[in-house]
Amino acid sequence: MIKAGVLGATGAVGQRFVEFLQNHPWFELSTLAASERSAGKPYAEATKWRLSTPLNREVSEMEVINVMDIKNIDADIVFSALPSDVAYAVELKYAEEGFVVASNASAHRMEDDVPLVIPEVNKEHLELIDIQKDKRKWNGCIVTNPNCSTIMMTMALKPLMRFGIRRVYVATMQAVSGAGYTGVPSMAILDNIIPFIAGEERKMETEPLKILGELENERIVNANISISASCHRVPVLDGHTEAIWVEFDDVVEPDDVMEKFESFDHGLQDLPTLPENSIMIHKDEDRPQPRLDRDLGRGMTVSVGRIRKSENGIKFIVLGHNTVRGAAGASVLNAELMVDMGIVKS
């Protein structure tokens, strides 16, 4: 078994990591770390477990340690669910100390030598790890997964790349869990919509260009697509929904898009967290919906629906589970791919 630690284990994403790792066939949860507020407490006390999956007794009794206490971290890989401002320095320190860091945080995502990976979309970008190690002269490495809204949209754009995507407009309806447990006060979000999420639009407009870019001469050449995003917080617990308009170089009909989604081949071997269907097409007019569709494929399936013509191209709806496919599940899938490729070993 490969020893896995979780940094930020008590938060909304951290709990999802624990849910995925506590019974994982390849990883063994070896360390749970959070801030000094939680350090020294049993995990079940440090975090009020808020998921429907029961917490294993052994895990519930594990003592949480301070993230800064690196010498006591016993792990082959650490999964980071730290706030981005904290993650920047902490993840650097862990990589310098020789750990493989699989991060959810945005702190290092856009650095030239840091892979920003969705396994079904750009697994070849993991080649940046060797370049990163050489350049930074460290034994560890940092590998990141995209922002939660970016993942859903980019998975849907990938099969359509061969039509020549020119321009994308997207409006998001994002769940409250995306802001973390203490993120949005209930008095602000109930009976309401908040048309602003700090930093989100910039992430959605830039991260897909790197992910859909090509690795050439040891660097990523960004995809040449113009993306404009408008991001909104809505009173949904889990599951981000996105309305997407795409303009192409080619003349494209809804049936062409449907065919590309149906025949999408990600080329991956079987991995424990890889869902049977990475993309699920819904044909009912009123789908996908967060309550009905966010848990498909254990939360790892991205749903698409309402594929139709728009004035200059095609429009459709995308939905995915933000703390699973958009965060912890994405990171665990990256780690499984790295194990499969021999990058992570026990």
Ligand SMILES: NC(=O)c1ccc[n+]([C@@H]2O[C@H](COP(=O)([O-])OP(=O)(O)OC[C@H]3O[C@@H](n4cnc5c(N)ncnc54)[C@H](OP(=O)(O)O)[C@@H]3O)[C@@H](O)[C@H]2O)c1
């Ligand atoms: N929620 C999502 O849907 C989502 C999706 C994609 C990416 N992300 C990213 O994932 C990360 C975690 O998000 P979240 O929603 O899980 O946040 P959260 O619920 O606020 O949890 C934050 C975690 O970080 C720990 N922490 C906070 N300050 C710390 C410090 N100074 N030193 C050490 N540990 C500290 C907390 O520990 P204590 O409990 O001890 O305070 C807690 O475990 C963020 O970078 C976020 O942008 C979130």
